[in-house]
Amino acid sequence: MKFGVLVFPGTWSDRDWGHALGYVSGQEVVYLWHNDTDLQNCDGIIVPGGFAHGDYLRTGAIARFSPIMESVRKFAENGGLVLGSCNGFQILTEAGLLPGALLRNACSSFLCEWTYIRVERTDTPFTSQCQKGQVLRIPISHGEGLFFCDDTDLQALEDRGGVVFRYCDANGAVTPEANPNGSKNNIAGVINESGSVMALMPHPERCCEPELGGVDGLLICQSMVHAVAGIHS
Amino acid sequence: MRQDIQIISDPTDAQLRETALSRSEFQLIKDLLGRAPNHVELGIFGAMWSEHCGYKNSKPLLKRLPSTGARILFGPGSENAGAIDAGNDLAVVFKIESHNHPSAVEPFEGAATGVGGILRDIFTMGARPIALLDSLRFGSLDVNRTRYLFHGVVGGIGHYGNCIGVPTVGGEVSFDDTYTANILVNAMCIGVAPKDKMISAKASGIGNPLLLVGADTGRDGIHGATFASVTDPGSTQRSAVQVGNPFLEKLLLEACLELRDTGWLVGLQDLGAAGLTSSSVETAHKGGCGVEIDVAKAPRRESGMSAYEVMLSESQERMLAIVDKEHIADVQGIFAKWGLHSDCIGYVIEEPALRIKDGDTVLAEIPTDYLTEKTPMYTREGLQDPAIAQLWQFDFSAVPAPESLSAELLAMLAHPDIASKKSVYQTYDHLVGNNTVIAPGSDAAVLRMRDEQGAPTGVSLAVSTDCVSRMVYLDPFNGGAMAVAESARNCVCAGATPVALTNCLNFGNPEKPEVYYQLASAIDGMAAAAKALQTPVVSGNVSLYNESQGSAIYPTPVIGMVGLLEHNLRPLPSSNLQTGDGIYLMGPWYDQIASLAGSLYMAAQKQIVAGRPVQIDLALEARLQKFITEAHAAALLQCAHDCSDGGLACALAEMAIWSDIGVTQEKSIQVDSPISALFGEAPSRILVGISPEKQAEALRMAAAYDIPFVKLGTAGGAAFQFLGVELPVAEMKLRWENGLVEAVKE
Structure with a gap:
């Protein structure tokens, strides 16, 4: 399978995704420069973490105008799989491919730590290898990860099952103490209505090898690999 | 006539000060x-x-530092940073640099650009930066401005490192009145380059x-x-x-x-x-x-x-x-x-x-x-400050014994120098790059090295920065040697073999004989330790004139050490005590009152910085370090933790807190002065946890290396019981976790 990892000026999780999907998962990985428009026949697209365009103005606000994003939009509309993480989540919400917005953490400072997230849905191309209710241990690293939308949109999002991951404690309990950034309803990751675009604030690419402290991120990588293999077969 | 080509044949004093020329x-x-x-x-x-x-005051002295060795690719001064050969056709490029003066007047930008500057030194050589460390020293927390400086500096470091995507994996944070008007912000960067493309x-x-x-x-x-x-x-x-x-x-x-x-x-x-x-x-x-x-x-x-x-x-x-x-x-x-x-x-x-x-x-x-x-190069006459000889005579027996040793330990665990630094490092991205094997919070951080294709090479780097400036102040030669030894020991506690160092010499005005003496003696001490431990100096930076109103900071030669774990050797954790594990002090036991000299306990609890610190035995230090790495390679150790700031009590308490397990003291221990045994500080000491079935072999190996050792106690339960201290580990943990957060609250 072939995955394309977007690279904006200021992106820094690109190489980590390349490692997790390439070296660890054995897939073909290409890096796609933000000024290009050709997705090079990739089977899946990763919008990685970083500070695209310096996060000037607002996180993701400039990145959504990069030429590659128009191709990503068309790709997603045709059912192509797009996964965003961290800054990638921010970019996908700015681009209108996912609902909501990511605001400054409630604690107001940047936070890098391991968190637990509960898998709310396993019928998506990004979570098929997880168990429903499974607790994954995955690190976060962001200053603006508070998932926000107004109450009406939040209700709609919940009603359609758009929440894929929620911050929880080690036992899977969704509590205010387990919410690192003040996200509404402890939301850590959401999916679009068609199920082709998903993003989360935690970094699955950082926990795909035991020596880095955990392998739960592999479940998300493997789910995507399964999904695109399904498309091919 | 344009001003810039105006001839200056007789400069004013203001023109000379502007250009720092005599x-x-x-x-x-x-x-x-x-x-x-x-x-x-x-x-x-x-x-x-x-x-x-x-480097007109320091260059003649810096030549005394050893800078050659089989692994050295670039030594001091030849390129923007030093480099060592780490095998697999890869070079490890590293350097530490100060940004003290800028950070003292504008902490956020001063610290941020300090990080930016050291990063450029590394990638200028064609190396990809893989880690940053920051050695920070602030003044008294009784001064409000210290909090402002602290938050500014930590914010600036986080801003720069997080934004550029290089993990900040370690360093130091400490507080002492000596730095109130002259804070120290030293940033270290480590990069990896293909050897043939630098x-x-x-x-x-x-x-x-x-x-x-x-x-x-x-x-x-x-x-x-x-x-x-x-x-x-x-x-x-x-x-x-x-x-x-x-x-x-x-x-x-x-x-x-x-x-x-x-x-x-x-x-x-x-x-x-x-x-x-x-x-x-x-x-x-x-x-x-x-x-x-x-x-x-x-x-x-x-x-x-x-x-x-x-x-x-x-x-x-x-x-x-x-x-x-x-x-x-x-x-x-x-x-x-x-x-x-x-x-x-x-x-x-x-x-x-x-x-x-x-x-x-x-x-x-x-x-x-x-x-x-x-x-122009200046070799000056150094002269030890006569006040030091007086301080050496300090009579510790006059220090009143505390009412409760347990209360003293709790106070020490809450001291911002000892307390958890999590509130600092959780604002730094310490994981980006997918190399962080041991994250901040241990004696040394450990990063794996990967080749140009991203495949792990089986080699990991242990990195640490260190300096106890009170010790350097009281005895510059010994203190300089101790700084090198401790940073090396930190790497050793992660199971690594220290291979080379970088240094940042933060001192006062070298034109003063007593400061020049500190500088020259500390360098001599560093040189002696670097030779004994076979850790040559590959790069460094000098920051002099750290003084205000005529008063210099404590001499602070910060050492950045790099160690290697080769052949897929996994790092040794700092805490992994299991019920029944024996806890040993590897190295000399001190319970004489004089070992309180220069200790954090005396400085923090009694506001006394005095005495002549315990002298380092470099041969013993080298044997101890060799023993720990050998014992780890033979899988004999559960964990190891350096015994330094806060003495045996703080090191043992940290091990218990980190492992979430109690300690029961070995009954046979007899002590002269419990306060000295608990809080005295001395070099060449490492605490290790050993599981029961490995103890005989580990102790045989220690004896073969001629390492003195003492069994301190056994891990188990939830209570910490040692030399008259009786505390629930949970209570110690709470104080340790909140100490820094409370101290810097604005």
């Missing part, structure tokens, strides 16, 4: 040139002859163009190098502080690494202290040629800048690239891809001189050796 140095400049310099030339001499660029900082090839790349040149940071070479940093010097742009630096980093693989770069040098002046002079001098620069071609942030300002600006995120003239368009194309403009501002010339023009007008012409080799 009147006799000015005379030397006149003698060298055979004429009086003009304004631009004087500024250039001032910057290049500053302690910051020219880029040099030499200019060569007559006619090759010089490209100035990155940010436009502004008025920020003018006199930064000279500012760093005078005492009493004050808010009036805020304009000497630069403003950082980590996003721009990220683009520079990626562009430089992409260019590394093309072979089109002849040389590369970042613009740091003294900006364009120092970068052009140094590359020319190293290449044995000269450079001609037309300041009119330098892109500027604002209009009306003089040549003097362009040449001495320390605007950040700029690089000087010396490019193969056949490939100038190709090189500019790569910079442009990364959104960077690059302007040809001059050429390599044959005459070994720095020639500065503004259009057709020649503004300055100075032979490069006048600015490098001819920098």
Whole structure:
């Protein structure tokens, strides 16, 4: 399978995704420069973490105008799989491919730590290898990860099952103490209505090898690999 | 007549202070040139002859440090940073650097640009930065400004490192009144490069163009190098502080690494202290040629800048690239891809001189050796401060015994030097890059090394920074040796073999005999330890004049150590005690009252910094370190933790807290003075946890290495019971976790 990892000026999780999907998962990985428009026949697209365009103005606000994003939009509309993480989540919400917005953490400072997230849905191309209710241990690293939308949109999002991951404690309990950034309803990751675009604030690419402290991120990588293999077969 | 070429034949005192030159140095400049310099030339001499660029007080002393070894690829001074051979055709490039004065007046930008500067030193050599560490020292927390400085510095470090995507994996944070007016911000960076593709900082090839790349040149940071070479940093010097742009630096980093693989770069040098002046002079001098620069071609942030300002600006995120003239368009194309403009501002010339023009007008012409080799060097007479001999006589038996040892331990665990630094490092991305195997919070951080294709090489790096300045103050030779030994011990506690070090010498005004004595003696101590432990010095930085109102900081030679774990050896954790594990002190046992000399306990609880610290036995230190790495390689140890600040009590308590398990003291231990046994500080001591079935073999090995040891107790339960301290581990943990957070609350 072939995955394309977007690279904006200021992106820094690109190489980590390349490692997790390439070296660890054995897939073909290409890096796609933000000024290009050709997705090079990739089977899946990763919008990685970083500070695209310096996060000037607002996180993701400039990145959504990069030429590659128009191709990503068309790709997603045709059912192509797009996964965003961290800054990638921010970019996908700015681009209108996912609902909501990511605001400054409630604690107001940047936070890098391991968190637990509960898998709310396993019928998506990004979570098929997880168990429903499974607790994954995955690190976060962001200053603006508070998932926000107004109450009406939040209700709609919940009603359609758009929440894929929620911050929880080690036992899977969704509590205010387990919410690192003040996200509404402890939301850590959401999916679009068609199920082709998903993003989360935690970094699955950082926990795909035991020596880095955990392998739960592999479940998300493997789910995507399964999904695109399904498309091919 | 334009001001910048105005001849200065008799400078005012203000002109001399602005350029940090003495009147006799000015005379030397006149003698060298055979004429009086003009304004631009004087500024250039001032910057290049500053302690910051020219090391005029420290160079003769720095030569005493060992700098050779089988693994050394680049030693001190030869390139922007030192480098060692880590096998697998990979070089580890590293250096530590200070940004003390800027951080003292503008903490956020001062610390941020300190990080930016050390990153550039690493990627200028063609290495990808894989880790940052920061050694921070602040003043008394009784002073409100200390909190402001603390939050500013931590914020600035996080901002720069997080934005550029290099993990901040370790360092130190400590507080002492000695740093109230002169905080220390030392940043260390470690990078990895393919050995055969490293880029040099030499200019060569007559006619090759010089490209100035990155940010436009502004008025920020003018006199930064000279500012760093005078005492009493004050808010009036805020304009000497630069403003950082980590996003721009990220683009520079990626562009430089992409260019590394093309072979089109002849040389590369970042613009740091003294900006364009120092970068052009140094590359020319190293290449044995000269450079001609037309300041009119330098892109500027604002209009009306003089040549003097362009040449001495320390605007950040700029690089000087010396490019193969056949490939100038190709090189500019790569910079442009990364959104960077690059302007040809001059050429390599044959005459070994720095020639500065503004259009057709020649503004300055100075032979490069006048600015490098001819920098005046001062070897001074050092004299120990007589007050130290008095302090050595301090009678510790007069110190009243505390009412409750448990209360004393709780207070120490809550002390900001000992307490958890999580509230600091959780604001730093310490995981990006997928290499962090041991995250901040242990004795050393551990990063795995991967090859150019991303495959792990089976080699990991342990990295640590250290210095206990109270010990250096009370006994500079011994303290300097202890700083090297402790940073090495930290790497050893992670199971690594220390291989090389970098250092940042933070001292007061070297023109004072007692400060010069501290500097010379501490360097001698460092040299002795570096030789004994076979950890040569590959790079470093000197920050002198850290004093205010005539009072110098404690001498603080911060050591950045790099150790290697090879052949897929996994790191040794700092805490992994299981029920039934024996806990041993490997190294000498001290319970005499004199071991309180220089201890954090005396400083923090009694406000006394006195006594003669326990002398380090370097042969024992070397054996102890060898024993720990050998025992780990033989899988005999559960965990190891260095015993330093706060003594045995704090080290043992930390092990218990981190492992979430109690400790019961071994019954046979007899002590003279419990307070000394608990809180006394001495070198060459490591606590280890050993599982019952491994104890006999581990102790046999310790005996074979001639290491003294004492069984302190056994892990188990939830209570900490040791030499009269009786506490629930949960209570100790709470105090330890909240100590720093509470102390710095605004």
